[in-house]
Amino acid sequence: MDFSITEEQRLILDSVDRFMARHLPPDEVRRRDRDHIPPYDLLPIMGELGLIGLAVPAEYGGLGQDWIAVALVQERLGRLGYMAASIFNRVVGFGAMSLLTFGSERQKRELLPEIVKGRVLCVLALTEPEAGTDAAAITTRANRVAGGWAISGRKVWISDAGGADYLLVAARSQAGSRGAEGISTFLVPRRTTGIAMTELPKLGNNAMPSWDIGFDNVVVEPDALLGEEGQGFRNLMSTLHYSRASMAATVTGCASAALDLALQHAKERRQFGRPIGQFQALRHRLADMQMRVDQARFLTYHLAWLIATGQPNRRQAAQAKVVATECLQFVARHGLQILASAGYAAESDMQRYWRDAGLYTFGEGSNEIQRDLIARELGL
Numbered sequence: 001m002d003f004s005i006t007e008e009q010r011l012i013l014d015s016v017d018r019f020m021a022r023h024l025p026p027d028e029v030r031r032r033d034r035d036h037i038p039p040y041d042l043l044p045i046m047g048e049l050g051l052i053g054l055a056v057p058a059e060y061g062g063l064g065q066d067w068i069a070v071a072l073v074q075e076r077l078g079r080l081g082y083m084a085a086s087i088f089n090r091v092v093g094f095g096a097m098s099l100l101t102f103g104s105e106r107q108k109r110e111l112l113p114e115i116v117k118g119r120v121l122c123v124l125a126l127t128e129p130e131a132g133t134d135a136a137a138i139t140t141r142a143n144r145v146a147g148g149w150a151i152s153g154r155k156v157w158i159s160d161a162g163g164a165d166y167l168l169v170a171a172r173s174q175a176g177s178r179g180a181e182g183i184s185t186f187l188v189p190r191r192t193t194g195i196a197m198t199e200l201p202k203l204g205n206n207a208m209p210s211w212d213i214g215f216d217n218v219v220v221e222p223d224a225l226l227g228e229e230g231q232g233f234r235n236l237m238s239t240l241h242y243s244r245a246s247m248a249a250t251v252t253g254c255a256s257a258a259l260d261l262a263l264q265h266a267k268e269r270r271q272f273g274r275p276i277g278q279f280q281a282l283r284h285r286l287a288d289m290q291m292r293v294d295q296a297r298f299l300t301y302h303l304a305w306l307i308a309t310g311q312p313n314r315r316q317a318a319q320a321k322v323v324a325t326e327c328l329q330f331v332a333r334h335g336l337q338i339l340a341s342a343g344y345a346a347e348s349d350m351q352r353y354w355r356d357a358g359l360y361t362f363g364e365g366s367n368e369i370q371r372d373l374i375a376r377e378l379g380l
């Protein structure tokens with residue numbers, strides 16, 4: 001593995017820095033967090049810069065870069081403003097990569113160029129009241145009807161559904177099927193008749209609204225089916241390494257930003273006649289925080305390299321997700337302790353890192369189930 005950044009990758013990161021400085025500087029991040037404003041308006045700008053299409057082949061309007069370039073961008077976005085990374089990851093992982101992996105040629109040619117331009121947002125509608133970690137327990141049904149499929153059921157905690165153009169809905173399409181069998185995925189236009197949505201209040205990630213969605217006999221055309229009928233669960237599981245890699249990269253960037261904030265405070269804040277960073281208790285705590293960030297970064301880069309070179313990565317994707325999300329929780333928790341009242345203040349970025357970090361150890365598959373997956377990959 002070569003950890004050096006190529007000239008092309010450096011230019012891409014420079015464009016990310018300029019984009020964030022202009023459209024999502026720190027004050028704007030704080031404003032959007034305070035006022036619960038999602039960054040959907042930034043997607044067309046990301047599209048113009050070519051960011052969304054980094055991993056998309058040129059024939060569909062992308063740049064044809066490998067996943068290492070994507071991971072570098074995700075980490076940088078996470079460092080500068082997680083809300084931008086979050087929507088970027090959703091449109092790339094659940095939209096572009098799902099279509100590339102199991103979409104039909106017609107679906108790719110119609111939708112991918114629009115996704116790459118930032119004009120179309122697809123979000124995954126998988127979780128249900130009784131199907132979270134046990135995603136194969138979904139009960140939402142898709143029945144064949146004249147002219148297509150009728151979908152009925154309920155999905156919960158669906159991120160960014162209110163701004164989506166399409167909902168990638170997992171539904172049981174074969175009567176009597178159980179578990180992972182008989183599940184299909186459908187590209188459902190969000191404004192289709194029969195869809196009712198309610199926003200769900202939550203602790204953090206204020207610029208990433210979550211929704212409760214009801215499907216009441218929602219009729220879609222036959223070509224809304226994404227991939228083969230009955231293979232939807234397997235298809236979704238085959239692309240989860242993209243979303244886990246995305247989360248690992250972005251929270252690593254976020255953790256590095258929180259660490260920088262704690263380091264700056266430890267160097268500037270003086271007590272008992274010297275900077276607090278000179279006290280051994282805090283010096284060792286900051287050293288532990290740095291080691292956690294480096295561990296997360298190396299696992300994330302290794303996973304990106306495995307994806308880029310087409311190698312198996314189920315275990316490594318789970319590992320990177322666990323280590324990176326727990327790194328952010330560790331850094332944010334101890335960063336809040338180091339900043340004390342200054343970090344607990346509403347205007348502090350540290351309190352945002354701390355409350356946002358609570359989501360990631362159970363989002364995209366809980367860390368408990370990730371550890372079980374790792375154990376299975378070890379033959380246990």
